[in-house]
Structure formats: structure tokens, C-alpha cells
Amino acid sequence: MHVVASRLSSVPVPAAFRLVLSLLLAFTGLVAIRAETPDIVVSEAWARMAPNGRNGAVFMTIENRRPADTAIVSAASPAARVVELHEMAMQGDVMRMRKIEKIALPARQPVKLQPGGLHVMLIGLVKPLEAGEHVALTLTLEDGTDIRVSATVRAMGGH
């Protein structure tokens, strides 16, 4: 199962099937999902609009449907020079952001990456992120599985 997942990008998928799939996804409002492993499901992936050369943040819900815990240990994107995992916390009225080594994905639990908490940090954007565009992102799990995500760029702070 995991091997299948990690090889997802190389599995030949007929174009017609892809079209049907993307229409289906668009119909259900899950346009942000381009690919998912059968057991790690990413939904509502979005990035915040950001100026060129600055940093961006990507948010999403990740559901680990596996019976065992796992974690995201790294991320990559063609949209930015470097991609890191970050966590923000408010302490009183002060915002504190830190780089973290991994994002834990407990078994059979959804984990939300959202403003004010966890995010995938795009450092040094190669171009501005404009509303309506898509950002490609690959999340790597600790067992080496790659999860490919396409996040929609949104103008506003939340949903």
C-alpha cells in the first residue's frame, strides 16, 4: 500500500479518467486535491496570497487513515527557494513562530494546518502568489512516502 502510494506519480492514469476524476473533485468542492495516497488524505489545501521574494504559508487538513502514527518530516515546492515546517503560537498578545522538525499525524486522526497554528512555510517565493493560482507542494512522510498537494491561493485570511 505504501509503495503504491509513493509511486503514485509514476502510475499511468488514463487522461479520460483524470478528467472525470478532476470534474468529480471540482463538483464536490475539493478542487485543492490533485493527488492523494489512499491512506493519507489531504483536503482544503490553500496558500495565502503573498508578494514576490517574500514568504508564504500553506494550510490544509491532513487525515492519516493508517492504523499507525506517522509524521511529515519535510516538504518541497517549485514555488519557493526553501520549504520548511513551522508552528505559530500566540502567547498573550505576542505571536511566536518556530521552525519544527516534523508534523505528527496520529493514526486515524485529522490534523489541521491553519492560521495561528501549524503551516508549511514557503521561504523566498520565486514569484508572487496571486489569488486563484495553484501552488504545487510535496510532503514527505517519515517512511519516505511522498504526498503531492495542490493548494489554491486565497486572498483572505481564512475560509
Added chain:
Amino acid sequence: MRALMLAAAVAVVLASGACNRAPDTGSSAAGEAHEAGDGHAHEATGGPVTLDLYEFGGDFALTAHDGAPFRLADARGKVVLLFFGYASCPDVCPTTLATVSSAMKQLGDRSSEVLTVFVSVDPERDTPEVLREYIDHFRIPAVAVTGSTEDLDRIVSQYKAYYEKVESDSAMGYLIDHTAIVYVIDREGRVRFLHRYGDGAGRLAEAVQLALRD
């Protein structure tokens, strides 16, 4: 009748006392109690939006994103939304500017009487050029300002705010912890409302409307 008026007066005093809370730098005992209370890192302030008169704040001079000198007093006659942040900040600063932008939309024509002032506490990275590109991106009437560390330290303490450079192994280099409050400043330059992170655009628009009427 007198009893009723007295009760109303007490209610007003209580309400203003509850709202008139200085920014919390997170290091005080109050900050810990605040956090421990609901188990969340922060909570949105509830209740009706009322203006207060804060004793802190005041005028300052910095350099704007167009390279020109900027004094807060230049904005007299307008309601100012003051915020401390830095351009490399990917979450809280854009979220706050997006909240401001959304509040501006709710205000409609009256938004022309409001100026957002983004004070960068990262003069090392935030050159006027960087600040210009950053602030233009949000498409709101705004000025991004910064200055020397000495000037910034003084202004930050003037507003009872907080910031601290934190070394990190991030590719960003250092990170900056900072107060995430929007200070609503009236036409006379006085701090009248503290909009806390997570409070939402509706409350901000309401506070601005009250300040415009004042």
C-alpha cells in the same frame, strides 16, 4: 430612576474596565492565567465593541516605504490602524492585513478616512523597497514604516508592545516574535481600541466606525 442610572453607570465602568486591558506580552502572570483559562493560546474578545481612552501611545517619527519621513501626527484627522510586524512573517502579519482589508471593504466609502500604518520591527531586512512591494500587495490605503532599532524600541515601549529577534536554524535566518494587536487610533492620535488577533474583521470595522463618529 436614580438607582437605574447608577446601575447603568456601574455597568459602563465594569465594561470599560474589562476592555481596557493593556497588550499582554505573554510573560506576565496575567498572560499565563489567560492562557491556562481556556486551554487555547489565544481567545477572541467577546462582548460589544466599545472605545476606551488608553494612556499609552502617542506620536512618533519613522521612514515610510517611499523613503519619505513619516510622523503619526501627519495622519491627524484620520483614524489610524497601527500594527507591528515584519515583511517576512508569513501568517500573522498577512492575516492581520487581510482582516484590515476586509474591514475596509465593510466600511465602504468611509475607508478613505482610515490609514493603516504597518510598523516593521525588522529594519535589517525591510528596506523601503521591500516594504513598498509588501504593503502594495494588500491593496489598502496604507503606509509601511521603519527606522533605527533605537527608534523602534522606543515606539514599541510607547505602545506597550513587544518584539524580540529570535535566532533560528530556519532558512529565513532569525525570526521575530511580536505583538499582534491592531491599535485603533482616533482622529486626535489617541489609542481607543485594541483589536486582538483572531477578533475578526467585523469587530475591527465596528471599532473604526465608532472612532470615526467620535
